[in-house]
Amino acid sequence: MQTTTPPPLRKIIHIDMDAFYASIEQRDFPELRGKAIVVGGSPEGRGGVVATASYEARKFGVRSAMPSKKAQQLCPEAIFVRPRFDVYKEVSRHIREIFHRYTDLIEPLSLDEAYLDVTEDKLQIGSAIEIAKLIKQAIKDELQLTASAGVSVNKFVAKIASDLQKPDGLTFIGPSGVEAFMEKLAVEKFHGVGKVTADKMKRMGLYTGADLKKLSESDLVQHFGKTGRFYYRIVRGLDDRPVEPHRETKSMSAEDTFAYDLTTIDEMNEALDKIAQIVHTRLLKYNLKGRTVTLKIKYSDFRQITRNQSFPQPFNDLQTILSTAKQLLLGTDPEDKKIRLLGVGLSNFGEILPPSNGQQLELF
Structure with missing residues (x-):
């Protein structure tokens, strides 16, 4: 009887930067070091949302996605800092370059975390634990930041492991x-x-x-x-999902939560101008063309709707995106409505679709 050799166990690393945005702010501005800082929207007015918080602020219970007003209540001494996404993206690019020294099988999950498959690494080191140590040290030496790593035989366990000894942790969960x-x-x-x-x-x-x-x-x-x-x-440790370095982009979108409710069409259109420009810039950066424009609206009572319009041919020009978003807005009868958030997205980068009848599409 012919027997088949089982495939070798994979060596998966999950790298998660520690309090990424806040750590960059503390690195670049010495006066913030050791302080409780919150990166995100201001708590003034109706208030924004926390993007991340330093470990000094987390001790008070401040967490990502928390309303800034609540963060201020939990930690009155917190210093609120506006995000600098251009800086964070550049740091993320440098981190990605460090990853590529060891493997090209990299699946980014966000600016500050990624899976790496080092079953066969470029430098033939052979040990995933050693590679994780080298990556952590390179990030510390070259960027003056810390990262936590989880090492295991699959993505699920590696991701959980990376969170067990934060900050600056390294946890290995072997196959046995x-x-x-x-x-x-x-x-x-x-x-x-x-x-x-x-x-x-x-x-x-x-x-x-x-x-x-x-x-x-x-x-x-x-x-x-x-x-x-x-x-x-x-729960049986079975996760055969591969690390996907070229995961297909399903949509490209941007949104903005406003300090005060928008109540006039002029204000709403002015906001759409800015949001559509962000989407357009991202589309050009990644050379993407789509067929469906989606508008997202969140009202002051937190009720949320989405509207979309599809076209037969792909496009990425700003005028089509913007004019379609504004038409979709008019279709919601926005006069005298109180709008807290607006978002614009472009999707359907794949097959050619017939024009839609404006049914809802969840993009965001």
């Missing part, structure tokens, strides 16, 4: 230890399990991976839908 590690893990630590799902699990008496493991796949699907199949596999 993956299943035991997943059994001990609290359900709220599972990447992708939010607060609502975690609360539901706990009401069912499910507190750890070991508890989840007692349920059959059909039981998990019954309670959690198709995601239940993912839970069934991952």
Whole structure:
């Protein structure tokens, strides 16, 4: 009988920068070092949103995506800093260059984190742990920043591992230890399990991976839908998703939350001018053309809608994007409405589609 040799175990590293935006601000402005700083919108007026916070601010409970007003209440001494995305992108580019010294199998998740497959590394080092150490040291030497790394045999476990010893951590979960590690893990630590799902699990008496493991796949699907199949596999340490260096871009969008509600069409159109320009610049940078323009609106009561219009041929010119967004806005009868946020996106970079009838499309 012919036997087949199983494929070698993969060596996956997940790199996650520590308090990325805040750390860059503290690096570039010595007077901010050791201080509780919040990068994001100002708490003045209606208030913005926290993009990230320094570890000094996190001790007070300040977290990403939190309203800036709440962050100020939790940490009155916090210093609020406006984001400098051009600087963050340049630092991210340098970090990516460091990654490429060891592998080209890199899947960026955002400016500050990425998966690397080093099963076969360029320098033939052979050890994923050693490569992670070298990457962390290069980031520290060349950029004066720290990163945390998780090393394991698949993406899911590597991502969880990178969060275990922050900041400046390195955690290795070897193949023989993956299943035991997943059994001990609290359900709220599972990447992708939010607060609502975690609360539901706990009401069912499910507190750890070991508890989840007692349920059959059909039981998990019954309670959690198709995601239940993912839970069934991952609690057993099974994740065969490859690192995807050329993951397809599905959409390109930008949005803005305003300090005060927009109430006139002139104000809304002026905001769309700026937002559409950002989208247009990004499209040119990545040489993308799409067929569907989508408008996102969030009102002062937090009600949210999206509207879209599709075209038969791809485009990326600013005039078409902007005029379509403004027409979609008029179609929502915006006069005297209070608008908190506007967003514009372009999608459908693939097959040619017939013109749409304006049905909703969730882009954002």
